[in-house]
Amino acid sequence: MSEKKLAFPFVTPVPLELPGEYAGLRTQQPVAAVILPTGDPAWLVTRYTDVRQLYTDPRLSRAAAVQSGAPRCNQVGPDPDSIVSKDPPEHTRLRRLVAPAFTARRIEAMRPRIARLVEVLLDAMEEAGRPADLIDRLAFPLPITVICELLGIPEIDRNRFREWSEAFMSTTAHSVDAVRTAQARFEGYLTELIKDKRAHPTEDLLGVLIAARDTHDRLTEKELVNLGMTVLVAGFETTATQIANFVVTLLRHPDQLAQLRAEPHLIPDAIEELLRYVPRRSDGGAIRVAVEDVELGGVTIRAGEAVIPAIGSANRDGIQFPDADRLDLTRTDTSHLAFGFGSHHCLGAQLARVEMQIVFGALLRRFPGLHLAVPEADLTWRIGTLVLSPVTLPVTW
């Protein structure tokens, strides 16, 4: 690697704006040597085509990236038994078990239920009066209720899930011990729940996974517990974050927000554009480690070295997206990489899309005057974590 290395993740002066370093890297140094907060080195891949290539190259391994001693961004990496830590065919064995529950067809069938939940949450928000914290009222409870129903997990425990999941994304906000404690508590919780469900079988996704283990021996007990945990956390954390971030972004573009309100049929395309435009975390997609030498973007990644797909940068690559730094809610190109690409493409992508479409449809219709209850500069943003998100989102109407 070259001698001069950039510190990564980059710091952005304005929340949710893409750090300025990316534009220069895409043209000058599309595969750049960086240093992670842990002190580990990695290659940062910033162009759209290179990121796509990275995602489908079987020599760039997730399994190798969770070995002890592998380079990483946050305090505690994912468990090797997690679906996010495996390569095909091991990954495919687990993915096959959960994929049927998340097909576009299954998710479309959930639309009426999701719409009902959104109406109930917005009724409660309206009734409680102005101002309201949109994160507590809508962005967080909606996706967690939906994913809990799908998995068959009591949503009464949701505040604990939120706390534990925040620890997983921590860089400096939690100590390593605190992250490990959260992990152990979450595992303990699911282990108990699975025990209950064995005694009283259910037909929800967790019930299906338990049967896959007990009847067909398709996964280990550790994989079962971790899969439940991963689907739950991935099912709410990202969607909750992006609902809040999309609201902030739309309020920064009042002309486009007005157009969207006037032409709600644009909502599905608008959601895709927001997915492209708004970065969700500071570090990009999950890190991979080369298991043999790989040529990528003119650089040789040596076996054992790490690569990071800079999703936010790829989504602003002007070669793929004309006028890429402009938010354009009428854009119809949906080739963004917000859900990743390849065998780890987000399992819940269709669910996230449908939730977002319904949320923004209802918000714009029911609260045409929605705006922040404080100046935007007064919003507090989460720190010490890879997640980009305001702590609370006070709104009024």
Add this chain to the structure above:
Amino acid sequence: MASQWEIDVDVDRCIGSGMCAGTAPKYFIVSNDRKSRPRARVVDPDETLSDAAFTCPVEAITITEADSRLPVVPDDDR
């Protein structure tokens, strides 16, 4: 020997997630228009291929036995 398999990708349904190309790069390629296409239409049976078809998020991949025309994916499991 078992019948060969015939692969079909419904390009109207395909969202270009890259699931198939990532899971079974031997059989699928996603072109620049973000549509997946089989590298060959008729191939020997292979579990990697049926796995890739099963995990497609929009169920755009169909596999049929070339001789009998019986479906391999989707089957009655879904």
